Amino acid sequence: MKKNLAILLVTWVFTGCGTSKNTAIDVADFSSALSxxxxxxxLASDDLRGREAGTEGIGKxxxxxxxxxxxxxxxPYYSVFQDTLDNFEPAAYNLVGVVRGSDPDLRDEVVLLGAHYDHIGIVRAKEGDSIANGANDNAAGTSTVLELARYFGKAKTNKRTLVFALFSAEEKGLKGSEHLARKMKAEGVDLYAVLNFEMTGVPLQNKDYLVYVTGYNKSNLASVANAHAxxxxxxFLPTAESYNLFKRSDNxxxxxxxxxxxxxxxxxxxxxxxxxHQVGDEAELMDYGHMARVVNKMIPVVEGIAISKDREIKLN
Incomplete structure (x- = not known):
């Protein structure tokens, strides 16, 4: 889309601080290292004990x-935000929220933004630390999706419906996303595209792009995204193709x-x-400024996809 999407000013009503005020916000600076x-x-604190699926820590x-x-x-996309997995025990939950589309002709088309919020829990101790905090994997992707939810939950500029899904049991074999995909398919959901976020906590080095996309050659998503941005x-990251990362995440x-x-x-x-997958995956190693930049660059991408008259993203 045009660059004006990247500098869109919106009226934002802040919640969570006990007060509300109207403030014009430049999308380019919407997310911050602080948020x-x-x-x-x-999410990456020791108190959550590594967020293994089915544990008290991930419940928090x-x-x-x-x-x-x-x-x-x-x-809530369903009756409540927590959606219990039917393919995993002990009990584990996806968190699924929605911002309904505003256009009567497009609102039945769904764009899903996702990330897994579980990790591997307690592992063999190294230098006295046995908690695999999972900051990059995948508190980072979870935080990215939550920040995008914060924007669209208030701006509500989307003509298509946006579903925000945070998956459990990814580390157990993509169980959370498999559950939701199967459930939505059975419900006849008109799912247009899935944009998943995984390990966005540290920047790429010596690349002329900010993020790579798995399955780059399977659709024209990259070119559509760059047009909107x-x-x-x-x-394109060749390693992602050689390691077949397309099949290794919740997309x-x-x-x-x-x-x-x-x-x-x-x-x-x-x-x-x-x-x-080590105990060293700690929040203190993450680059919050980089993560905020990813969010801010992705807002016009998601917005463009959510308001475009036609389904621009197509499989090759």
Whole structure:
């Protein structure tokens, strides 16, 4: 789209501080290191014990996410924000919120923004630390989706319906996304595209783009995204293809069930972060300024996809 999407001014009603005021906000500066840190410092804290699916720790994360979605003006997609997985025990929950589309001709088309919020929990101790906090994997992606939910929950500029889904049990074999994909397919949901976020906590190095997308050649998502951003935000990472990352994150069950454009955005390239699935994946190593930049660059991308008259994203 045009660059004016990237500098769109909106009226924002702040909630969560006990007061409300109207403030014009430049989308380019919407998210900040401070707002990102609010999510990260909770989700990647020792108190959550590594957020393994089915544990008390991830239950605390689920409660936080549900309250946050509600505070941001989202509605539960189902009767409540927590949607119990039918393919995993002990009990585990996806968190699914929605901002209904405003256009009567487009509101039945759904764009899903997702990330998994679980991690691997308690592991073998290293230097006295046994908590795999999962800051980059994937409190980072979760925080990205929550910030996008904060924007659209108040701006409500989307003509298509936006579903914000935070998945559990990804680390157990994509169980949360498989559950929701199967459920939405059975319900006859008109799912247009899935934009998933995974490990966005540290920046890529020596690249001419901000994020890469898995399954780059499976659709024209990258070119559509860059057109709406007004710059090259999304690029191709050869490693993502050689490691077949397209099938290794929560985008994949939706691709399997719906055969639609369904991709994951990431900034982890196996060279810029050394603590994958280790106790060293701590919030203090994350670059909150970078994460806020990812959110701010993705707002016009999501907005453009959500308001475009036609379904621009197509499988190759």
């Amino acid at each position: 990102i840190g609010t999510h990260m410092n909770l 994360a689920a409660s936080y996410i549900a309250k946050t979605m509600e505070g941001y003006g989202l509605e 007004g710059e090259k935000v999304v690029g 994949y069950p939706f691709f399997e069930k719906f055969n639609i454009p369904s991709h994951t955005f990431s900034t982890f390239d196996f060279t810029n972060f050394d603590h994958y």
